[in-house]
Amino acid sequence: MLGYLRRAFWYSLLCAWIMIVPFSSSGQEVNREGWPVPDLEGLTPYSIAIKTVDGVEKVVERFYTSDGGHVARISGNGRVFAYAVDRDREPPIDYLLLDPDGSGKFTQRFGPEDSYSIPEWVSH
Numbered sequence: 001m002l003g004y005l006r007r008a009f010w011y012s013l014l015c016a017w018i019m020i021v022p023f024s025s026s027g028q029e030v031n032r033e034g035w036p037v038p039d040l041e042g043l044t045p046y047s048i049a050i051k052t053v054d055g056v057e058k059v060v061e062r063f064y065t066s067d068g069g070h071v072a073r074i075s076g077n078g079r080v081f082a083y084a085v086d087r088d089r090e091p092p093i094d095y096l097l098l099d100p101d102g103s104g105k106f107t108q109r110f111g112p113e114d115s116y117s118i119p120e121w122v123s124h
Contacts, residue, residue, distance in 0.1 A: 028114055034105030035097050037083050038071040046070075056123050064089075076122035082106075 092112035
């Protein structure tokens with residue numbers, strides 16, 4: 001009986017810790033100054049995909065880069081909110097930069113396994 005009570009105590013303690021201590025399993029990084037965005041000057045898109053997501057017309061323009069990679073510029077309702085960067089043209093992408101508030105600063109950087117949502121400011 002004592003063993004059961006110890007396990008129950010530690011289990012309860014672990015559950016309480018998980019509820020209290022904030023943590024993130026994502027590789028998201030934040031740079032308040034903003035991450036540098038890819039320079040698309042002189043590049044021509046090789047693919048353009050358009051679809052409606054959550055009431056937003058999402059456009060993904062993909063560009064080959066001179067170093068053998070590719071970049072995607074992602075916009076919604078005509079507003080650029082993200083860039084996806086991949087240095088080798090093989091899945092998955094290396095990272096995605098996101099402008100979460102429409103300031104023009106791409107302050108959030110997501111890893112290849114992270115998910116993101118279209119920022120609210122894009123649909124307004």
